[in-house]
Each structure stands twice: as structure tokens, then as C-alpha cells.
Amino acid sequence: MTAKISVQDVRKTFPLKNEEFVALDGVSLDIADNEFVTVVGPSGCGKSTLMNVLAGLETPTSGRALVDGEDVVGPGPERGVIFQQYALFPWLTVRKNVEFGLKVAGLGAAERRERADYFIRIVGLEQFADALPKMLSGGMKQRCAIARAYAVNPSILLMDEPFGALDALTRVTLQEQLLETWSREKRTVLFITHDVDEAVFLANRVVVMAARPGRIYDVIDVDLPYPRTEEARLSPEFAQLRNRVWTSVYHQAPGIAAGR
Amino acid sequence: MSVPTSQVEAPAPPAASPRGATRRTRSRRSTLVVLNAVSIVGGIACWWVLALNGFQFPTPPEVVAKAVQLAGNGTLQEDVLASLSRVLAGFLIGSAAAIPVGFLMGWYTTARGLFEPWIQFFRTIPPLALLPLVLVLLGIGEVPKVFVIFLAAFLACVISTYQGVVSVDRTLINAARVLGAKDATIFAKVVVPASTPFILVGMRVGLGSAWATLVAAELLAAPAGLGYRMQQAQLYYDLATIFVSIVVIGVLGLVMDRLLLFAETRLTGWQERR
Numbered sequence: 001m002t003a004k005i006s007v008q009d010v011r012k013t014f015p016l017k018n019e020e021f022v023a024l025d026g027v028s029l030d031i032a033d034n035e036f037v038t039v040v041g042p043s044g045c046g047k048s049t050l051m052n053v054l055a056g057l058e059t060p061t062s063g064r065a066l067v068d069g070e071d072v073v074g075p076g077p078e079r080g081v082i083f084q085q086y087a088l089f090p091w092l093t094v095r096k097n098v099e100f101g102l103k104v105a106g107l108g109a110a111e112r113r114e115r116a117d118y119f120i121r122i123v124g125l126e127q128f129a130d131a132l133p134k135m136l137s138g139g140m141k142q143r144c145a146i147a148r149a150y151a152v153n154p155s156i157l158l159m160d161e162p163f164g165a166l167d168a169l170t171r172v173t174l175q176e177q178l179l180e181t182w183s184r185e186k187r188t189v190l191f192i193t194h195d196v197d198e199a200v201f202l203a204n205r206v207v208v209m210a211a212r213p214g215r216i217y218d219v220i221d222v223d224l225p226y227p228r229t230e231e232a233r234l235s236p237e238f239a240q241l242r243n244r245v246w247t248s249v250y251h252q253a254p255g256i257a258a259g260r
Numbered sequence: 261m262s263v264p265t266s267q268v269e270a271p272a273p274p275a276a277s278p279r280g281a282t283r284r285t286r287s288r289r290s291t292l293v294v295l296n297a298v299s300i301v302g303g304i305a306c307w308w309v310l311a312l313n314g315f316q317f318p319t320p321p322e323v324v325a326k327a328v329q330l331a332g333n334g335t336l337q338e339d340v341l342a343s344l345s346r347v348l349a350g351f352l353i354g355s356a357a358a359i360p361v362g363f364l365m366g367w368y369t370t371a372r373g374l375f376e377p378w379i380q381f382f383r384t385i386p387p388l389a390l391l392p393l394v395l396v397l398l399g400i401g402e403v404p405k406v407f408v409i410f411l412a413a414f415l416a417c418v419i420s421t422y423q424g425v426v427s428v429d430r431t432l433i434n435a436a437r438v439l440g441a442k443d444a445t446i447f448a449k450v451v452v453p454a455s456t457p458f459i460l461v462g463m464r465v466g467l468g469s470a471w472a473t474l475v476a477a478e479l480l481a482a483p484a485g486l487g488y489r490m491q492q493a494q495l496y497y498d499l500a501t502i503f504v505s506i507v508v509i510g511v512l513g514l515v516m517d518r519l520l521l522f523a524e525t526r527l528t529g530w531q532e533r534r
Contacts, residue, residue, distance in 0.1 A: 055434075055438055056438075057434055057437070075434075075438040075440075076438075076440065077438075077439060077440035080438065080439075081434070081438040083431050085429075085431050087429075087434070087435035088435075089432060089436075089450065090530045090531065090532065091453045091454075091456075091530040092530075100436070100439055100441075100449070101439035101440055104436075104439055104441045105440060132530050133532075134530060134531070134532040148439070152439060152440065
């Protein structure tokens with residue numbers, strides 16, 4: 001069986017003044033169907049670049065990015081993306097935002113409305129379906145963005161620090177909600193974060209990246225059972241995994257990791 | 261024990277005692293209205309006092325009488341009609357041309373490269389400075405006046421539209437793209453609504469500049485119009501008529517600006533005000 005997502009020896013460079021910046025170097029990663037993978041690492045480790053490559057918003061300088069065994073060429077509705085800045089269309093109501101992708105896909109009004117309402121209910125925004133984004137809090141905006149991404153029925157969700165701009169309490173709430181949504185509507189998820197707790201709590205597998213050049217430093221399996229609750233978060237197993245990931249992120253051995 | 265989470269978050273700002281807030285806004289607004297009225301009455305009083313004390317102003321009643329007289333014989337209506345039709349024709353054609361050109365410049369590098377030098381160049385020339393040339397080339401009918409007004413409105417609006425298009429948030433475009441939207445859809449459903457606030461600001465500036473250009477153009481060459489009337493009145497030392505024209509020009513400009521402002525609040529109410 002081929003992997004759902006396969007990243008093969010991807011390198012991505014950006015031109016700087018008189019040299020080139022290596023955002024990703026020799027990155028290889030396979031993600032199975034319906035797996036929840038989080039990517040954590042210091043800033044500048046290329047985690048967002050990795051996501052953009054998979055989303056089709058950036059092309060790798062060399063190497064391949066495959067989804068379902070096919071090369072990624074440009075963005076597509078089978079890969080839903082959730083941005084840190086919510087990226088809701090401020091002139092559209094919550095429902096119209098969620099319907100956006102369905103309209104692009106050419107669905108009829110009745111079907112659009114039905115699908116949109118279903119996902120609006122799943123993220124708990126039914127009372128705000130006709131509200132404009134400016135009326136929503138940050139957490140509600142991000143829930144709307146999640147509903148919008150889900151509505152077009154992607155098989156993959158790419159999430160770029162979606163809860164990064166939220167306060168700690170809201171973040172925990174949304175993490176639990178996301179897992180609940182994910183258990184009801186299984187998808188393959190690649191979730192970028194800089195929060196070690198979040199990375200461990202959500203994932204089947206945590207990918208730790210290192211910077212300069214951006215590369216995969218470590219991959220840690222999280223064998224805690226789902227559904228994960230507050231108990232899981234407070235368990236010694238969680239603490240242990242958390243410590244391992246923490247060490248891997250914050251105490252990266254530079255000599256070894258750089259491979260020099 | 262899965263946590264029911266939806267009630268943890270409160271909806272953001274409107275919860276903060278809306279009634280108290282509106283009452284405060286309302287009382288502040290009524291204070292403002294009262295102050296506005298006081299200021300207007302005070303200003304007219306000052307004018308009156310100055311007129312009675314040797315300044316060569318007509319008094320307010322004289323101006324009103326003049327206005328009634330001009331309206332009575334149809335001159336005022338004729339002038340207003342002449343001026344308004346010029347300004348509206350120029351303004352509407354100017355905006356209608358500026359919006360597509362601004363979009364093209366913002367969207368296609370080729371269009372930007374071709375249009376930009378000309379727009380930047382003509383932007384530095386007051387449209388009125390072109391009037392002598394235009395009069396020679398286009399004669400002294402309506403066309404040259406409408407043309408300079410068109411130019412004034414066009415230049416103000418095109419720059420603003422272009423700014424709107426280039427400042428559309430990249431993430432919104434990416435968000436539309438990952439939802440499957442192609443260029444045409446992104447343009448119509450993202451770029452156009454996102455730049456609407458900029459376009460409306462451009463139209464307001466354009467209208468102001470069109471109005472200013474109109475009056476000046478009429479001062480130079482016109483068979484009728486508010487500017488023309490003032491110019492004639494100046495020859496006969498008819499200060500009351502000049503005052504009537506000034507007031508009418510001001511009121512008409514204000515009304516048009518308010519109409520656009522109203523359109524702006526209706527069309528761009530979705531914006532988050534910070």
C-alpha cells in the first residue's frame with residue numbers, strides 16, 4: 001500500500017541577497033491514510049515551507065511531494081488548508097464562507113446549504129451561521145475555517161499553526177474539539193505547531209524539525225489511545241513523551257544534527 | 261469524560277453591554293449635532309455683523325432674496341443642472357474607466373508597466389492646467405469641460421483601485437486557491453470585494469477633485485453653470501449672486517459626498533475597525 005502522503009528527499013531554497021537560504025534539505029516523510037502527524041520545531045526550521053509544498057503553494061527545488069502516489073501540482077480541493085491567520089473572507093457570513101469551496105465546485109444551493117450547515121453544527125457555530133467574521137472571537141473564526149476546510153471533503157487536512165494566535169485556554173478547547181471532529185470525520189492530518197504539548201496531545205506521530213538547514217531531526221511515535229481527554233494530558237505517559245519531544249526540540253545537538 | 265466545549269468561549273465584543281454603549285454613542289451624537297448647529301448659527305451671525313459694519317458683504321437676507329429671485333426666473337435651476345450634468349458625466353465616466361484600469365494594473369504586471377508612467381505623470385499635473393490645450397483641441401463645447409473633469413476623477417480613482425488590488429491579503433487569495441478557486445473566481449470573489457473599500461475612497465476623492473475642477477473650468481469658458489454665473493456676477497459687482505453660487509456649490513458637494521459615504525458604509529460594513 002502506498003502512503004497517503006509521501007515526501008521524498010525534498011529540498012527547497014529561497015534566494016537571499018547574495019546566497020541562498022535553505023528552507024528544507026533532504027526531507028523525507030511518509031504519512032499513512034487517516035494518520036494524525038504533528039510537526040514541531042524552532043522557527044526557521046521550514047515547517048511552514050513543508051506544508052506549503054504539500055498544499056501546492058510552493059514547488060520544491062528538488063525532490064518530490066506525492067499525494068496518493070501522484071506528484072503535487074498546485075493547490076487542490078482534496079487537500080484542505082487551515083491558516084494561522086484564519087483567512088476567512090471578511091465580507092461573507094460564516095455560512096457563506098463555509099459554502100465558498102462548494103460553490104467553486106459547482107454544487108447547487110440546497111446541497112451547499114445542507115453540507116455547510118452540517119459542518120457548522122460540528123464545530124458548534126450554528127448560532128453564528130449568519131454572522132460576519134468581525135463578530136467572532138479568534139477561536140470561533142478558526143472553527144469556521146475548520147468547517148470551511150472540511151466542507152469540500154478533502155482527504156487531507158494541512159494545518160499551519162492554526163491555534164498559534166489563540167490564548168492558552170481557547171487553544172486547549174480547540175485541540176479537544178479538533179480531535180473530536182477528526183474522530184467523527186477521519187482525515188489524514190498534517191498539523192504544524194511550535195507548541196510541544198499540542199504536538200504530543202494531538203498526534204499519532206510527532207515529527208521534530210531542526211533549522212539551518214530545515215530538516216527532520218527526529219520522529220517520535222505517540223502510542224496513547226484515542227479519544228484523548230484531560231486524563232491523557234495529565235498521565236505520566238504523556239509527561240514522558242512530552243519530555244522526549246521537548247528535549248528533541250530544545251536541546252538539539254548541533255554537531256550531529258547538522259550532519260557535519 | 262469528553263469535555264463539552266462550545267460554551268467555554270464567549271462571542272467576542274458585542275457582549276459588552278450593548279445598550280449602555282449605544283446610549284453613550286447616542287448622547288455623544290446629539291451633543292455633536294447641537295454643537296454643529298451652534299457653530300452654523302454663530303458663523304452666519306458673524307457674517308451678518310461683518311456685513312453691517314462696513315465690509316462689502318451682502319447680508320444673509322439679501323443673499324436669500326437673491327437666491328429666491330434666481331430660482332424664480334429659472335437661472336439657478338439652469339445653472340445647477342448644467343454644472344451637475346457636467347460633473348456627473350465626468351465623474352461617472354472617470355470612475356467607470358478607472359476601476360477596470362486599476363484592476364488590470366494591480367493584477368497584470370504588463371498592464372502596470374504600460375499604464376503606470378502615464379498615470380504617474382498626469383497625476384502631477386492639475387487637470388485644469390490641461391484646459392487651455394483641451395480647449396484648443398476640443399473646442400469650447402461641453403466636451404472639453406467633461407474631459408478635464410473625467411481626468412480629475414479618473415486619476416484619483418485609478419490609483420486607489422490599484423492600491424486596493426495590490427494590498428489584497430495574500431492569505432485570502434491562497435485560501436480561495438486551496439478551496440479549488442481558479443484565477444477568474446479569485447478575481448471576482450476575492451479581489452473585487454477586498455478592494456471595494458479602496459475603490460470607494462478613490463471615488464470620494466475623485467468626486468471632490470471633479471467638483472473643484474468643474475467650477476474652475478466653468479470660470480474659464482461656459483455658457484451656463486454655477487462657475488459661469490459667478491464669473492458674470494463678478495463683472496457686475498453682484499456679490500449676492502456670488503454668495504448664492506458658493507453656497508449652492510458647497511451644499512451640492514456635501515450631498516454627493518454623503519451619498520458616497522452612505523454607499524461606503526452599506527458596501528464595506530464587513531470591515532473590522534481597529
